[in-house]
Amino acid sequence: MASYTYTPVPDTGAKAGVLAYLVVSAVVLLLMMVFGLLMRLEQSQFTSIGGLWFYKIMTLHGAGMVGIVALAGAAVMWHFLRLYVDLSNGIFMANLALFLIGVVMILASVLLGDFHAGWTFLFPLPGTSMGLWSTGAAALFMGGLLIIGVGFVLLHLDIARAIITRYGGLGRGLGWPQLFGHDDGNAPPPTVVASTMVTIVNLIGLVVGASILVMMLVNLYVPSFEIDPLLAKGMIYFFGHVFINAVIYMAVIAVYEILPRYTQRPWKSNKVFLASWTASTIMVMFIFPHHLLMDYAYPKWFLIVGHIIGYLNTFPILIVTGYGAMMIVYRSGIRWDMCSRLLFVSLFGWAVGAMPAFIDGTITVNYVMHNTLWVPGHFHTYLLLGMVAMVFGFMYYLGKPNENAKDSPIDVAAFWAFVIGTLGFTMSFLYSGKISVPRRYAEHLPEWVPYDRLASYFIVLILAAVLVFIFRFLSRLGFASRDYQRASLARSLATT
Amino acid sequence: MSSPTLPRDVKYGIGLGILYLLLGTPMARDWLEATMSRHMLVQMPLLVILGIIGCRLLPVRWQNDVLARVGGSVPCVMVALFASSYWMLPRALDAALTEPLAEVGKFLSLPLLVGFPLVLAWRRLTLIGRGFVWTNFISMLAVLGWLYIVAPVRVCNSYLVNDQEHAGWYMVIGSILLFVWWLATLFIGSGVGPNKPGGNGSGTTLA
Numbered sequence: 030m031a032s033y034t035y036t037p038v039p040d041t042g043a044k045a046g047v048l049a050y051l052v053v054s055a056v057v058l059l060l061m062m063v064f065g066l067l068m069r070l071e072q073s074q075f076t077s078i079g080g081l082w083f084y085k086i087m088t089l090h091g092a093g094m095v096g097i098v099a100l101a102g103a104a105v106m107w108h109f110l111r112l113y114v115d116l117s118n119g120i121f122m123a124n125l126a127l128f129l130i131g132v133v134m135i136l137a138s139v140l141l142g143d144f145h146a147g148w149t150f151l152f153p154l155p156g157t158s159m160g161l162w163s164t165g166a167a168a169l170f171m172g173g174l175l176i177i178g179v180g181f182v183l184l185h186l187d188i189a190r191a192i193i194t195r196y197g198g199l200g201r202g203l204g205w206p207q208l209f210g211h212d213d214g215n216a217p218p219p220t221v222v223a224s225t226m227v228t229i230v231n232l233i234g235l236v237v238g239a240s241i242l243v244m245m246l247v248n249l250y251v252p253s254f255e256i257d258p259l260l261a262k263g264m265i266y267f268f269g270h271v272f273i274n275a276v277i278y279m280a281v282i283a284v285y286e287i288l289p290r291y292t293q294r295p296w297k298s299n300k301v302f303l304a305s306w307t308a309s310t311i312m313v314m315f316i317f318p319h320h321l322l323m324d325y326a327y328p329k330w331f332l333i334v335g336h337i338i339g340y341l342n343t344f345p346i347l348i349v350t351g352y353g354a355m356m357i358v359y360r361s362g363i364r365w366d367m368c369s370r371l372l373f374v375s376l377f378g379w380a381v382g383a384m385p386a387f388i389d390g391t392i393t394v395n396y397v398m399h400n401t402l403w404v405p406g407h408f409h410t411y412l413l414l415g416m417v418a419m420v421f422g423f424m425y426y427l428g429k430p431n432e433n434a435k436d437s438p439i440d441v442a443a444f445w446a447f448v449i450g451t452l453g454f455t456m457s458f459l460y461s462g463k464i465s466v467p468r469r470y471a472e473h474l475p476e477w478v479p480y481d482r483l484a485s486y487f488i489v490l491i492l493a494a495v496l497v498f499i500f501r502f503l504s505r506l507g508f509a510s511r512d513y514q515r516a517s518l519a520r521s522l523a524t525t
Numbered sequence: 526m527s528s529p530t531l532p533r534d535v536k537y538g539i540g541l542g543i544l545y546l547l548l549g550t551p552m553a554r555d556w557l558e559a560t561m562s563r564h565m566l567v568q569m570p571l572l573v574i575l576g577i578i579g580c581r582l583l584p585v586r587w588q589n590d591v592l593a594r595v596g597g598s599v600p601c602v603m604v605a606l607f608a609s610s611y612w613m614l615p616r617a618l619d620a621a622l623t624e625p626l627a628e629v630g631k632f633l634s635l636p637l638l639v640g641f642p643l644v645l646a647w648r649r650l651t652l653i654g655r656g657f658v659w660t661n662f663i664s665m666l667a668v669l670g671w672l673y674i675v676a677p678v679r680v681c682n683s684y685l686v687n688d689q690e691h692a693g694w695y696m697v698i699g700s701i702l703l704f705v706w707w708l709a710t711l712f713i714g715s716g717v718g719p720n721k722p723g724g725n726g727s728g729t730t731l732a
Contacts, residue, residue, distance in 0.1 A: 190651055190653055
């Protein structure tokens with residue numbers, strides 16, 4: 030049995046590219062949150078922007094959020110992975126450039142071309158607009174997604190190259206020699222294991238996504254090249270679900286890297302940890318069918334497999350990470366600051382957010398719950414209180430002036446406002462789902478409006494908190510690129 | 526007195542030449558071009574493979590000289606990309622069957638403009654370059670196959686609709702198998718190429 034001891038890792042500042050990613054992420058995230066508020070205000074009947082603008086904003090909010098959390102997650106992953114492998118800065122920046130080009134195309138498609146078919150661009154909707162948007166607008170939207178995808182393929186190819194060069198193969202990057210053989214304690218660190226998993230699943234997901242996007246582009250201009258709508262939906266959800274799942278696996282690297290620096294306890298790449306990541310590498314590619322359970326035309330076995338794997342995949346990494354974090358923190362004398370608070374609460378958000386999906390993944394529940402606000406309740410909890418909290422924790426970590434720096438009461442208040450606001454906001458989604466409020470409706474019945482209004486108040490609270498987080502990060506950008514000890518050592522270890 | 530023996534590479538070269546000529550015989554052409562699947566997925570890849578083997582039989586010094594003269598690995602990849610894309614067009618297949626000049630063009634361009642430049646470029650490409658070539662080729666093959674399956678019309682005058690559909694399915698299946706194989710090579714760490722662009726890595730691995 031291998032023994033694990035903590036090896037101190039120096040705190041390195043962020044490269045300019047990582048900071049560029051984070052600044053873009055912060056600005057776009059804030060903008061997308063404002064878009065989210067606009068939608069809830071419309072449903073609350075506080076405003077009347079109309080159906081066209083509601084669906085245009087919904088399309089931008091969905092596509093923008095998926096893209097921007099992926100960009101933020103990539104920044105976290107790249108920052109820590111480069112401590113172990115030799116990554117290309119040029120490719121990293123090329124991904125950002127391609128991302129921004131794609132964003133401009135999507136913005137033009139929606140704002141100028143009136144495209145509003147949702148970020149899921151489900152076939153045949155983009156090509157059958159009934160005159161509401163042009164073929165060119167739909168092509169611009171899908172072309173933008175394609176360009177963003179090409180950037181991420183390049184990034185993952187570079188990560189694969191670097192991991193293979195350093196460790197000798199992606200199998201070794203996942204720690205297979207230690208998982209299936211003798212655990213000599215030399216398994217790759219958690220950052221490398223997580224990055225390997227993300228690279229494998231995203232490469233597969235992106236190639237499938239690119240294939241359906243190209244086919245739909247062909248179909249837009251030559252409709253006689255028909256596409257099976259069920260196949261198109263399956264491919265879109267495979268790509269979309271893998272991609273959005275991967276963002277939390279990128280961001281969780283912040284937890285693996287930063288919490289041990291606070292407690293000086295190692296995050297072990299032991300057999301259980303390696304097994305959970307290998308299992309999820311496979312299972313994450315088979316859980317998307319919980320979005321297809323209402324499509325009775327799919328083969329029954331396919332839906333049952335989706336149901337079972339959806340149940341199974343909820344747990345391995347989540348339990349290993351949640352339990353691991355508690356073991357690292359338990360009786361460590363950890364000093365809680367904004368970074369450690371956000372990282373720790375992110376695991377709570379991840380765990381709580383996964384549960385509604387687990388419930389929705391049950392076929393009989395799915396029939397009545399899937400097209401309700403229950404599902405946005407799930408992914409907003411999982412992403413906002415889970416993934417986005419990890420990114421904000423990372424931002425606080427980079428900008429911390431010194432290891433003994435105290436948080437201002439405004440930051441602490443913002444933290445609690447963020448937690449309470451997110452819980453209130455997501456609970457209003459979940460409760461609306463429970464009373465069968467459909468999702469993606471611009472107009473709500475009077476009986477549903479009180480919950481929408483409650484959600485709007487909570488979003489304002491979240492926005493106020495996020496403004497503090499972002500302002501603090503931007504005001505401390507000067508610290509973020511320097512190399513110095515940031516983590517406050519646990520009380521039992523601190524010398525001062 | 527022992528009889529003089531030819532170097533091994535020269536023997537292989539002669540064998541390769543014979544194989545090339547055999548592919549060009551009316552009997553082989555008739556059989557391989559009788560169906561779209563054999564034409565696109567057997568004859569054409571064989572011509573590319575002949576170009577690949579032919580290039581690898583040349584001394585490494587010659588390969589490096591040619592690569593330097595043509596401007597490096599990127600132009601080679603671009604030439605291979607455009608030449609192979611042309612031969613994916615249904616119209617090109619028809620032309621090869623009906624116009625002798627186009628048939629000669631196919632027999633010359635696939636080995637010389639696809640196989641040959643790919644080998645020249647390969648040893649200088651990092652995993653990013655090799656990955657780009659593979660993911661591009663695999664997704665093109667999959668999408669083309671899909672288009673052949675769902676095409677509402679006969680895309681080649683020389684082949685029947687069901688032949689076209691069979692070829693489409695073979696392409697889709699082939700692209701999936703190729704993708705799985707390529708990912709598997711990453712798991713065992715082969716085919717990574719040189720660490721830096723332009724470095725002289727191994728040209729012997731396909732992935």
